[in-house]
Amino acid sequence: xxxxxxxxxxYNRLATNGARQAARALSQMIGIRMTHDVTDVxxxxxxxxxxxxGGHRHVAVQVGLCGGLSGETVLIFDPDSVGRLxxxxxxxxxxxxxxxxxxxxxxNIMIGGFIDGWANHIDAQIDMTxxxxxxxxxxxxxxxxxxxxxxxxxxxxxxxxxxxTDRELTVPIYLIxxxxxxxxxxxxxxxxxxxxxxxxxxxxxxxxxxxxxASRQIAQLTGLATDVxxxxxxxxxxxxxxxxxxxxxxxxxxxxxxGAPSGFFVALFGERxxxxxASAMLPAGTDLGDEMADGAITELGNIITSGFIDGWANTLGSSIEHTPPELMRDSGQNIVRAVQRRISGExxxxxTIDTTIExxxxxxxxxxxxxxxxxxxxxxxxxxxxPRP
Numbered sequence: 001x002x003x004x005x006x007x008x009x010x011y012n013r014l015a016t017n018g019a020r021q022a023a024r025a026l027s028q029m030i031g032i033r034m035t036h037d038v039t040d041v042x043x044x045x046x047x048x049x050x051x052x053x054g055g056h057r058h059v060a061v062q063v064g065l066c067g068g069l070s071g072e073t074v075l076i077f078d079p080d081s082v083g084r085l086x087x088x089x090x091x092x093x094x095x096x097x098x099x100x101x102x103x104x105x106x107x108n109i110m111i112g113g114f115i116d117g118w119a120n121h122i123d124a125q126i127d128m129t130x131x132x133x134x135x136x137x138x139x140x141x142x143x144x145x146x147x148x149x150x151x152x153x154x155x156x157x158x159x160x161x162x163x164x165t166d167r168e169l170t171v172p173i174y175l176i177x178x179x180x181x182x183x184x185x186x187x188x189x190x191x192x193x194x195x196x197x198x199x200x201x202x203x204x205x206x207x208x209x210x211x212x213x214a215s216r217q218i219a220q221l222t223g224l225a226t227d228v229x230x231x232x233x234x235x236x237x238x239x240x241x242x243x244x245x246x247x248x249x250x251x252x253x254x255x256x257x258x259g260a261p262s263g264f265f266v267a268l269f270g271e272r273x274x275x276x277x278a279s280a281m282l283p284a285g286t287d288l289g290d291e292m293a294d295g296a297i298t299e300l301g302n303i304i305t306s307g308f309i310d311g312w313a314n315t316l317g318s319s320i321e322h323t324p325p326e327l328m329r330d331s332g333q334n335i336v337r338a339v340q341r342r343i344s345g346e347x348x349x350x351x352t353i354d355t356t357i358e359x360x361x362x363x364x365x366x367x368x369x370x371x372x373x374x375x376x377x378x379x380x381x382x383x384x385x386x387p388r389p
Contacts (some may be wrong), residue, residue: 001183001184001186001187001196001197002187002188002194002195002196002197003183003186003187003188003194003195003196003197003200004186004187004188004189004192004193004194005188005192005193005194005195005349005374005378006192006193007185007186007187007188008041008186008235008349009348009349010121011041011118011121011158011185011186012039012040012041012158012235012236012237012349014117014118014121015039015041015114015158015160015175016036016039016160016240017117018113018114018115018116018117018118018160018175019036019039019114019160019161019162019173020036021113021114021116021117022036022110022111022113022114022160022162022173023035023036023162024113025109025110025113026106026110026162026171029089029106029109030085030088030089030106031088031091032088032164032166032167032169033164033165033166034162034163034164034165034169034171035162035163035164035165036160036161036162037160037161037162037163037170037243038159038160038161038240038243038244039158039159039160039161039236039240040158040159040234040235040236040237040240040244041156041157041158041159041234041235041236042156042157042159042232042233042234042235043154043155043156043157043200043201043204043233043235044150044154044155044157044204044232044233045150045151045154045201045204045205046147046150046151047208048204048208048231048232049139049142049146049147049150049155049157050138050139051228051231052157052232053138053139053141053142054138054139055137055138056079056137056138057079057135057136057137058076058077058079058134058135058136058137058138058141059076059077059079059082059103059134059135060074060075060076060077060107060133060134060135060136060141061074061075061103061104061106061107061108061111061131061132061133061134062074062075062131062132062134062143063075063107063108063111063128063129063130063131063132064128064129064143065115065126065127065128065129065177066126066127066129067124067125067126067127068118068119068122068123068124068125068126069115069118069119069122069124069126069177069178069181069182069185070177070178070181071175071176071177071178071181071182072142072143072145072146072176072178073111073114073115073173073174073175073176074141074142074143074173074174074175074176075106075107075110075111075171075173075174076141076172076173076174077103077171078170078171078172081169081170081171082103084169085103085106085169085171086102086103089102089103089106090102101133103133104131104132104133105131107131107133108128108130108131110173111128111131111173112128114160114173114175115128115175122185142176143176145178146176149178149179153179153180153201154179154200154201154204155176155179156176156177156179156182157174157175157176158174158175158176158177159172159173159174159175160172160173160175161173183197193374193375193378194378195377195378195381195382196381196382199381199382199384200233200381202315202381202384203233203315203351203353203377203381204232204233206311206312206315206353207231207232207233207353207355207370208228208231209311210307210308210311210312210353210355211228211231211353211355211357211368212228213307213308213311214304214307214308214355214357214368215227215228215357217300217303217304217307218277218300218304218357218359218366221280221281221300221303222277222280222281222300223280224276224277224280224359224360225359225360226357226358226359227357227358228355228356228357228358231353231354231355231356232353232354233351233352233353233354234351234352234353234354235349235350235351235352236349236350236352237348237349238336238337238340238347238348238349238350239348241336241340241350241352241369241371242332242333242336242337242340243333244354245268245332245333245335245336245367246331246332246333247331247332247333248270248271248331248332249270249271249329249330249331249332250268250269250270250271250274250329250330250331250332250335250367251268251269251270251271251274251293251294251297251327251328251329252266252267252268252269252327252328252329252330252335253266253267253297253298253300253301253302253305253325253326253327253328254266254325254326254327254328254335254338254339255301255302255305255322255323255324255325255326256322256323256342257309257320257321257322257372258320258321258322258323259313259318259319259320259321260316260318260319260320260376260379260380261316261318261320261372261373261376261377261379261380262320262372262373262376263343263370263371263372263373263376263377264339264342264343264369264370264371265305265308265309265322265368265369265370265371266335266336266339266368266369266371267300267301267304267305267366267367267368268332268335268366268367268368268369269297269365269366270365270366273359273365273366274293274297275293276359277296277297277300277359278292278293278296278297281296281299281300282296294327297327298325298327301325302324302325304368305322305325306322308368308370309321309322312370316380316381316383316384317383317384318380332367336369339371340371343371343373347373347374349374350371350372350374351372351374351377352369352370352371353368353369353370354367354368354369355367355368355369
């Protein structure tokens with residue numbers, strides 16, 4: 001089955017609009033102004049699903065979908081936020097006869113608003129099952145069919161984050177449609193820009209391998225313990241990439257890629273981690289001035305990029321070269337926007353390889369983004385042989 005890029009864009013917009021409606025509903029119920037932050041869609045396999053949900057205790061509300069769209073919508077609360085939400089619901093008089101009480105009612109209302117746009121888009125009724133309240137650890141918070149699809153075909157995971165404007169409170173919403181039916185909704189006409197669904201998993205596998213290689217290279221050059229925290233193939237708008245990175249300061253190396261496909265590779269080092277990495281790469285006793293630190297980060301970025309791109313070219317059976325690195329110190333948002341302007345004024349969405357590498361058990365210290373030109377990436381993926389059964 002061929003996935004139409006324009007359909008992915010449409011459903012990403014629908015999920016974004018649904019998240020805004022969910023934020024308004026949550027604001028009204030708890031009396032705290034909530035805003036929609038980020039929405040994207042990832043195609044992830046079982047290992048990535050474990051990276052996202054594994055090892056943590058979750059409180060969730062599940063609502064099954066049937067009719068025009070089958071699958072599960074899962075509203076997952078951070079356990080630290082649940083107590084605050086329950087307190088706010090009690091203070092505003094929230095009551096519910098549903099199992100799970102006000103949280104289940106909250107999930108039911110928010111998810112209902114979330115999927116209304118989907119029903120209108122496909123011009124079909126989508127029915128919802130009664131909400132189910134769940135407390136579980138790791139991926140057991142997810143429906144069994146989701147875990148099965150992740151192991152067999154991968155799953156499309158829509159994630160939206162709702163964030164309070166004046167306090168620390170974040171509520172992520174995960175929409176997980178049933179894989180085969182959703183792929184049918186994404187089916188492309190013969191003259192549309194599209195890619196076979198199964199070949200996206202080839203790209204996802206490359207992303208995971210390349211992230212591990214980059215992590216090992218950083219460890220070898222710095223002597224610091226490293227671990228890949230998250231590595232996902234995402235499809236999202238550039239504005240959401242910028243929001244996801246945030247406005248923290250980064251030291252970044254930017255490489256332009258030339259070949260099949262072309263695009264950009266961006267390595268973002270948090271300011272404090274950049275200094276720590278540079279110190280680890282230089283001889284003991286070296287005065288860590290800006291010039292020396294920038295030189296060390298540039299060298300590391302060059303080595304990581306070369307390994308990443310070599311693996312990419314081997315996977316796609318193509319030739320890809322990169323320019324010398326450009327060093328940029330700025331907020332993450334400004335760095336991403338600067339790259340976006342150079343890709344294309346007409347390309348609003350992109351497939352990205354989004355990798356987070358921990359240094360010495362500190363999360364989000366190094367972020368790696370591959371931002372290929374979508375039309376050229378789909379052409380390269382279409383040229384790949386079909387995966388073996």
